[in-house]
Every structure is written in structure tokens, then in C-alpha cells.
Amino acid sequence: MNTRTSPALPQAATIASRTRADYQLIGGAGERAVAGKLANAEWYKCPVPRTLMKSLMQRDDAHAIRDTALWYALIIGTGALFVFGWNAGWSAAALFAVYFAYATLYCSPADSRWHESSHGTAFKTRWINDVLYQFASFQVLRRPTRWRWSHARHHTDTLVTGRDPEIAAPVPVDLLSTLLNVFAIKNGPKELWAALCNASGHISADEKTFVPEMEWPKMVREARVWVLVYAVVLGSALASGSWLPVLLIGLLPGMLGAWLYNYTGLTQHAGLPENVLDHRLNCRTVYMNPVLRFLYWNMNYHVEHHMFPMVPYHQLPKLHEAIKADCPPPYASTLQAYAEILPAMLRQVRDPHHHAVRPTPTPATAAATA
Amino acid sequence: MSQWITACAFDDIDDEDVKRFDHAGRTFAIYRYEDKVYASDGLCTHENVHLCDGLVMEHVIECPKHNGRFDIRDGRALGAPVCVNLKTYPARVEGEQVLIQLD
Numbered sequence: 001m002n003t004r005t006s007p008a009l010p011q012a013a014t015i016a017s018r019t020r021a022d023y024q025l026i027g028g029a030g031e032r033a034v035a036g037k038l039a040n041a042e043w044y045k046c047p048v049p050r051t052l053m054k055s056l057m058q059r060d061d062a063h064a065i066r067d068t069a070l071w072y073a074l075i076i077g078t079g080a081l082f083v084f085g086w087n088a089g090w091s092a093a094a095l096f097a098v099y100f101a102y103a104t105l106y107c108s109p110a111d112s113r114w115h116e117s118s119h120g121t122a123f124k125t126r127w128i129n130d131v132l133y134q135f136a137s138f139q140v141l142r143r144p145t146r147w148r149w150s151h152a153r154h155h156t157d158t159l160v161t162g163r164d165p166e167i168a169a170p171v172p173v174d175l176l177s178t179l180l181n182v183f184a185i186k187n188g189p190k191e192l193w194a195a196l197c198n199a200s201g202h203i204s205a206d207e208k209t210f211v212p213e214m215e216w217p218k219m220v221r222e223a224r225v226w227v228l229v230y231a232v233v234l235g236s237a238l239a240s241g242s243w244l245p246v247l248l249i250g251l252l253p254g255m256l257g258a259w260l261y262n263y264t265g266l267t268q269h270a271g272l273p274e275n276v277l278d279h280r281l282n283c284r285t286v287y288m289n290p291v292l293r294f295l296y297w298n299m300n301y302h303v304e305h306h307m308f309p310m311v312p313y314h315q316l317p318k319l320h321e322a323i324k325a326d327c328p329p330p331y332a333s334t335l336q337a338y339a340e341i342l343p344a345m346l347r348q349v350r351d352p353h354h355h356a357v358r359p360t361p362t363p364a365t366a367a368a369t370a
Numbered sequence: 371m372s373q374w375i376t377a378c379a380f381d382d383i384d385d386e387d388v389k390r391f392d393h394a395g396r397t398f399a400i401y402r403y404e405d406k407v408y409a410s411d412g413l414c415t416h417e418n419v420h421l422c423d424g425l426v427m428e429h430v431i432e433c434p435k436h437n438g439r440f441d442i443r444d445g446r447a448l449g450a451p452v453c454v455n456l457k458t459y460p461a462r463v464e465g466e467q468v469l470i471q472l473d
Contacts, residue, residue: 054387
């Protein structure tokens with residue numbers, strides 16, 4: 001494992017300051033990023049023949065229909081089992097075990113479904129993408145339009161300080177926040193509060209920096225639908241005198257079930273350098289088992305996804321094969337990735353200039369191993 | 371004054387595909403679908419991304435970065451994250467060549 005303290009890379013050196021204030025979209029390091037030509041910049045791309053890339057970008061409905069049907073079947077199955085156990089008077093431990101499985105299935109795969117459908121690559125049919133996007137956004141506690149635009153910015157300016165609104169582990173690392181957010185304890189209620197603000201017609205100044213004005217009314221409409229859904233859930237709980245509606249839909253499963261997407265998602269960028277224009281340096285590709293890859297929709301191929309975001313999730317293994325000779329070696333497992341991430345993050349608590357360094361093949365070594 | 375410029379050979383573009391054409395400091399995208407040709411500005415109106423790396427699906431070009439989509443016939447933006455239409459140019463096939471009409 002390689003680790004290094006910045007300034008390590010020419011681009012990183014242009015933004016030397018590293019405080020939490022740098023991450024603010026207004027008054028942060030964004031202006032320096034623009035001046036340093038880090039914003040909206042041209043990124044390195046591994047060479048892929050056009051004919052191959054065209055075939056990899058082709059969409060279909062079959063993969064995602066199969067995977068989405070299976071996912072919702074698992075949610076409904078575990079949810080039904082929980083309701084049965086609740087009514088049958090199962091022990092608290094048994095109920096919690098089933099509920100934990102339900103919440104995990106309800107929320108964590110919603111992260112990758114939200115993500116893939118935001119790119120429009122899950123389904124060939126556009127409206128099915130949009131429907132899945134709305135459901136998955138609700139389940140993973142992300143306001144649909146706000147996060148669609150923040151994710152577009154994340155892809156334009158990946159890990160560019162003061163530009164990327166989706167940096168999961170800003171430096172200096174705040175361990176308490178990181179740990180609390182394993183179960184979305186900070187982010188979950190914060191997102192609901194933001195939805196309430198949107199529902200009242202208020203869009204924050206930060207959000208206005210990356211959501212175009214023509215999309216603000218949509219944010220308000222969607223937030224009002226969320227408020228309506230939560231009102232129905234709470235009303236059903238009160239009317240029935242049961243906690244079940246609150247346990248099955250909304251904030252609680254969205255928080256309890258967040259751990260798995262945080263476990264897989266933290267491998268994407270945590271501990272890697274900011275302000276570099278090469279996804280091979282600031283993203284990780286991590287080999288995962290088929291179950292995790294189903295739940296995570298192949299986002300473990302994260303270098304590949306960032307470099308070519310229009311390749312659907314089910315084609316990422318093929319893309320990985322096509323470019324792996326020109327990429328750092330993938331991590332053999334999440335454990336191997338965390339063996340790099342955890343020490344790097346712990347050091348970043350006190351040393352915000354520290355980051356892990358990925359070995360990047362030179363063209364000559366890439367050709368030799370291809 | 372507008373003029374017709376040779377952009378590329380017709381056979382240089384596969385059917386349902388796009389090719390980049392740079393001319394006089396500007397960049398364009400030349401499309402071919404069902405043996406008809408179309409032309410537009412080469413960069414997405416959302417961010418500075420070359421559309422020539424995108425995917426042509428019938429009459430739609432999809433930006434390779436953010437899934438922005440435009441109708442190649444008239445440049446209409448077809449939904450978020452693109453909000454601004456793409457400028458298009460008349461294009462025709464003459465002999466073996468694709469010509470586009472520039473302002």
C-alpha cells in the first residue's frame with residue numbers, strides 16, 4: 001500500500017489549503033479550482049476502440065427489469081415476514097434480525113438504483129428509469145432533482161475541493177460524523193429537513209449553485225409529494241395504532257439500512273487525493289462477490305464508471321477487462337480496500353494533506369501487460 | 371455569409387453514429403442515421419464535453435458524460451441535465467462527401 005502526503009501531484013499543489021471550509025460551494029476552494037483549471041476540465045481516458053465502446057454503451061431493459069423485480073421481491077418478502085413475526089409475537093431478537101434484513105434491502109440497494117437510473121443507463125426505456133429514480137431516491141433519502149444535479153457535478157468535478165458536493169470523506173476527517181452516518185444519523189434527518197424546506201418553497205444558496213433555476217419548481221413539487229407520503233404513513237400509524245407503517249416506509253428503514261451502501265460506497269474515493277484530473281488516481285475498483293455486486297449494481301468498478309459513465313452497470317465487467325492494463329491493479333476484496341482506507345482516514349484526522357496513492361501504469365507497462 | 375464545407379467522407383461514419391469535425395477553431399459533430407446526415411455544434415450545452423464520444427440512438431445523441439440528450443435533427447434538448455438546445459447546421463451528402471453549411 002502506498003500513502004503519501006501532499007503536495008504530491010501538480011494539480012493537488014494548486015490547492016494547498018485543506019480545511020472543512022474549503023468544501024463549501026460558496027466561499028470555499030471552488031474559485032481557486034476554477035482559476036487552477038480544475039473545474040469542468042478534461043480528464044484522462046483510457047483508450048477504448050470506438051466500436052467496442054459503442055457496443056458497451058448499448059442499453060436494454062431486460063437486465064434491469066430482472067434485477068429490479070428480484071430486489072423488490074426481496075423487500076416485499078422480508079417485509080411480509082417482519083409483519084408476520086410482529087403479529088405472531090416473535091421475540092425482539094428475531095424481529096430485529098428480520099427488520100434489519102428488511103431495512104438493509106429497502107435502503108442500501110436503493111443507493112445503486114438511484115445512481116444508475118440518475119445516469120439513465122439502467123433501462124433503455126426512459127420513463128422506467130425515471131420511475132425507478134423516484135422510488136429509489138425516496139428509499140435512500142435523497143431528494144430526486146437536487147441529487148440528480150449534485151451527481152452531475154460530482155462527475156464533472158470529481159473530488160475537486162469546493163466544486164464536488166458529494167465528497168463522502170472530506171479532510172480533515174471527522175470520525176464522529178463518519179461513524180454516525182453509517183446509519184445516516186446525521187444525513188437522514190438533515191435530508192428530511194431539507195425536503196421540508198423545499199416543500200415550503202425554499203431552495204438553499206448552495207443548491208442554487210448546481211441546480212439550474214428552471215429545475216427549482218420541480219424540487220418543490222417533489223418535496224411536497226414526500227411530505228404527502230410521510231403524512232399518509234404517519235396518519236396510517238395513528239389510525240391503526242401500530243408502528244408498522246413507520247417501520248416499513250420512510251426515515252427509519254432509510255437510516256437503519258444505510259450501513260451497507262456506506263460500507264461499499266466508502267471504497268469509491270475515501271482516502272484518495274483530491275484535485276487530480278485522472279479517475280485512476282481518485283477512484284477505486286474493488287472486486288466484490290456476486291451478492292454484493294447484485295446489491296451494488298457493479299459500482300465496485302468505479303474507475304470504469306467514472307471514466308465512462310454512460311456504460312450500463314451490467315457492462316462494467318467487460319469494460320474493466322478492456323482497460324485494466326491501463327489502470328491501477330484492482331483491490332482483491334473490500335477488506336483489502338479497507339486496509340488502505342482506514343489507516344489513510346485515521347491519519348487524515350490530523351494530517352489533511354495525506355492521501356493514499358494509486359500506482360498508475362505508464363503506457364509502456366500497460367502495453368506489456370495487455 | 372454561409373458556405374458549404376466538406377466535413378468528412380460519408381463512409382467515415384457508421385450508420386447510427388457520430389464523428390468529430392474541427393474547422394476554423396470550432397468543433398462540430400456529424401451524425402449519420404438511416405443514410406441521412408446531420409450536423410451540430412460538437413460540445414454539449416451542459417458542460418464542455420465532446421458529443422463525438424456519445425451514443426447515437428436513432429435521432430438522439432446522448433452526451434457521454436451526463437446523459438444529456440439532444441434530437442440531432444433540430445438540436446432540441448430532451449431533458450435534464452441539458453436545458454439549452456444544441457445549435458444545428460444543414461448537412462448533405464455530395465458524391466462521397468458530407469458537407470455542412472456554416473454561418
